Amino acid sequence: MANEFVKAKTKEVRKSTIQKAVIIALAYVGVIALVSSGVLGYQYSSVLISVAVNIIAAVSLNLVTGFLGELSLGHAGFMAIGAYTGALITLHLNLPAPVEIFLGLAGAGIMAAIFGLIIGIPVLRLHGDYLAIVTLAFGQIIASILNYVKSITGGAAGLNNIEEYTTSDHYLLVLTLVVLSVLIMSNIINSRYGRAITAVRDNYIAAEATGICIRNYKIFAFVVGAFFAGIAGFIFAHNVGVIKPSKFDFNMSINILVFVVLGGMGSIKGSIIAAVVLTVLPEALRGLSDYRMLMYAVILIVVMLFNNSKLRKRLVEESGLKKLFTKKKGEA
């Protein structure tokens, strides 16, 4: 019995690996087709990069908020650190583009991770609302520091003329970064490390008694989440070309949180879908001009209501879409 089960389970893992490979291949084919055929036009090509930034940001926040279960309201702070570190590296170096990009990405991720470590320490003492306030303050502090150290960051005016390494012209690079980031995070979640993180979320007292060092895993989740937020920040900076502290405000953190909540806490797939839809939606609603944000908000409310409704449950059960909608094991 145990043996058969293990075999079936291994098969399942193999199947999901193949599935992932297919989805990735489709993503490449789809994006290449969309861009090269020109259907996207200028407006939507640039949205493509925002989608990428938001996917990485949402999945990395989900690591902390969905899987570790700690509400973080300062994710934009980590993105800011990644954006500034990455931009300063590529601005000051004078090396071939691939080298600059590599060093910039590494610097962005590592610097953000170091801040993740720092913010991870109060996490050990605080929970829930208190921690949310601390992360909120963290986001504000980062913005103030960036404003203050003018000599390095350019103050409120920010940094200009950042090399445009990750614009829609370089969509294959950006897509690859998204694929790698998501793959690494999802593999971590499905490993013993992710299992330990979710155990801490579900019951930290039991997790500790079961031999899990909750301190290490809490900090670990924050560090990995921050690292990839830094990567997202790098892409953001090298797409827009200009960064200012005011860009990485509370609003940005909340927007990312909306992706995570709407896509479902602890669902990587959900975060990706929510990030795509909610990034494209405001563009699609552009025609409504003044009513755009209103419509966006109304759609958010309707989706949230639908997600929690009996109607959805019934639809999912009846249409045999259960598989599609139930979270993948390990992600659950």
Add this chain to the structure above:
Amino acid sequence: MALLEVKNLGISFGGLRAVDDFNIRIEEGQLYGLIGPNGAGKTTIFNLLTGVYKPTDGSILLDGKNIVGKSIHKISHEGIARTFQNIRLFGKMTVLENVKVGLHSQYKYSLFAGIFQYPAIKKEAQMTERAMEILEVFGLAEDAELLASNLPYGQQRKLEIARALATNPKLLLLDEPAAGMNPNETKELMDTIRLVREKFHVTVLLIEHDMKLVSGICEELTVLNFGTVLTQGKPEDVLNDPKVITAYLGE
């Protein structure tokens, strides 16, 4: 040498002396019972043994090594596992995953192995196999893919024991494992506990309210009252002790 030797253990919460001058000696392989009326300090003793509370006095020797002051997860690594009076499972994880958390410290692979999936997949398959073996002992193998929180109450209690055993403990602490079960389920559970002791070579210390039930399974008992040891010994002697009868029935 005894597996567990506790000497002069004590703890105060503010003015309340919850446990005072507590001594116990448990030999390897024993099935030992800790009983006493409500609020006697039984759970507090489990919390002291597992590092949740730091004692104000005394020492706890596991295999001759003092574990007082060690952190909770380190004590788990030293070989003490427990269940909780009010069940604490990882509710949003599957039954299988719950047990695999228990295996966490024995089946290790690096973060990079996890990211690249190799050889993590092999280790995970070994973990699954071991977890399924443990679940089979508790008749939970069929429910491996269910969410832990969707199990019926009695099964949840069993899963907690399964998870504790997965940490490969020397000493297993069970806090009222039969609470809320009907007489049939209780009897079945007691048989399982006996079986587990043989199969996993583990020493068991269990808390129970029901003296009759405890006398059927335990080889030695300690009766606790108001945080102090009332009496210790063989079940038949202990349960006929007038002091014990008074403590349970009142003056």
